[in-house]
Amino acid sequence: MKTAIVNLGTIVSGDWRDPFCAGDTILMEDGRIASVGTASSDAVNACDVVIDADGATAIPGLIDSQIHNTFGDYTPRQKTVGFLESYVHGGTTTCISASEVHVPGRPKDPAGVKALAVAAKKCFDDFRPGGMKVHAGSIILEPGLTEADFADVASQGVWLAKAGFGGVMTPYDYVPMIAWARKHGMITTVHTGGSSIPGSSGIWAEHLIAMNPHVSFHVNGGPVAMPDEGFPRMVHESQIALQVCTAGNLRTTLLLGEMTMQADQFDRFLIATDTPTGSGIMPLGMMYTITHLASLGHMPVESAIAAATGNNARVYGLNNGFLQAGKDADVVILDACVGGSKHNALDALKNGDIAAVAAVVTNGIPRFVGRSRNTPAAMKTVRVARNQVPHDFSGGGH
Secondary structure: OEEEEEOOOEEEOOOOOOOEEOOOEEEEEOOEEEEEEOOOHHHHHOOOEEEEOOOOEEEEOEEEEEEOOOOOOEEOOOOEEOHHHHHHOOOEEEEEEOOOOOOOOOOOOHHHHHHHHHHHHHHHOOOOHHHOEEEOOEEEOOOOOOHHHHHHHHHOOOOEEEEOOOOOOOHHHHHHHHHHHHHOOOEEEEEOEOOOOOOOOOEOHHHHHHHOOOEEEOOOOOOOOOOOOHHHHHHHOOOOEEEEEOOOOHHHHHHHHHHHHHOOOHHHEEEEOOEOEOOEOOOOHHHHHHHHHHHHOOOOHHHHHHHOOHHHHHHHOOOOOOOOOOOEOOEEEEEOEOOOOOOOHHHHHHOOOOOEEEEEEEOOEEEEEOOOOOOOOEOOOOEEEEEOOOOOOOOOOO
16 A cells, blocks of 8 residues: 655654654655655645645654553553543554563463563454554563563564562562573563552662663652652663653652753653543543653753654564654644644644644554544644555544
8 A cells, every 4th residue: 555645844753863754755665655745746645645734844753651451452550441442543553562460360470471472472463453553562570580481482472571560579589580581682671660569669770771671661659659769860871761650759850861962862862641540531542642751841842852753762672652654644634723823733732732643554554544533623624635555544533
C-alpha cells in the first residue's frame, strides 16, 4: 500500500538535534517511509490514499516506553477493555511492556516468569490493537533465575527484562541477573523510586548505579520519587537512560528535564506513561507530559516530542520514532484544537494545551483521519483527499 500526506505546514523529525524537516509531503510504501520533504505530482498520484493535512503538523508516532499490558487489549488493574486502541487516538503508535506484572495470579518461580514472558511476547507479535505495535514479554527478575534461563528466553525472542517487582532480599541482588540479561542481548529496565506493590523495595540511585541497567523506569517516581540528591548522580555518574512518566512526580520530571539539557545528556531523557496503574488509564498521557515539559519547563517543544519518539527508539533499538526514509511509517498529524488561543500544534503545546490528533498512520495504513475520539477537533480540515481502498478512515470520532 502507498500512502501520501500532503500540504503539511510543519514536519517534526523526532531528532532533537535536527528537529524539523523541510518540505510539506511524506510518502509511505509497504509499511516504511519512502521520502520526507517534497514529491512530484506523479508520485502523489501513484498513492492508494492521499491525506490532505491542510497546513497541520506531522510528528513521528509517539512511543510509550512503559505500559503494563497483560493479554489482549485488557487491563485487569482498571478492568478496562480497549485501552491500547484508545491510546492510538492519543497519538501513541508503539508501546513497550514494563512486564506483565498485572496478570492475575502471575507466577513468581523461574519456570513461570519465563513462560509468562514468552507467551506475552508471542501473543503480541501479530496483534496490533488499533494499529499499535506492542513490544510485549518482559521477563520479571525473580530469585532462582540463572544465566541459562536468560539464554533460553532470549533464544525464544524475549528481549526485555524488568527488575523491581521480584522477591529479592535487597535491590543489589538484581546485579547478577541484570548482567546476565545484558549479556544475552536484552534491554534491561529497573523500577525506580518508592515501592509500588506490597513486598517490593524502594530503589534509589546507588542501587541503579550498581545494577547498570539500560533504563531507569519512571525515574521521576512511580509514583513516589527517589530523594532529590539521587538525580545528579544518575545524570553524571551513569549512562543509564532516564525515563520520566506521566504517572509520576511532575516536579522531578521538570527538574530532570532541565538537568539533562544542561549536562548535554538529553539523548538519555525518555518519556512514557507508566500506565495502566493506580493512576489510571491515560490515552493522552504522552501528550500531557510533552506539554508539561514545554509549557512549565524550559524545554523546546520539539525536544519534548523527540523524548517521546526518537530518544525512545534509539535506546530500545526500534526502527520507528523518526520521520526519515526507511523508518517504519508511523505518523501522527497534530493541530491546535478548535476553541483554543493558538493556531498550530507546537504553539498550543508550548501554551500548555493538548493538541488535536487529526490523523494517525501506522505501518503506512491510516487508522483514522479527521477526528480523534480523545481530543477536541483540529482547527484545520485534515481529510482524505483521494482513496482507492474500501475504507472511509473516519475513526468514529465523538
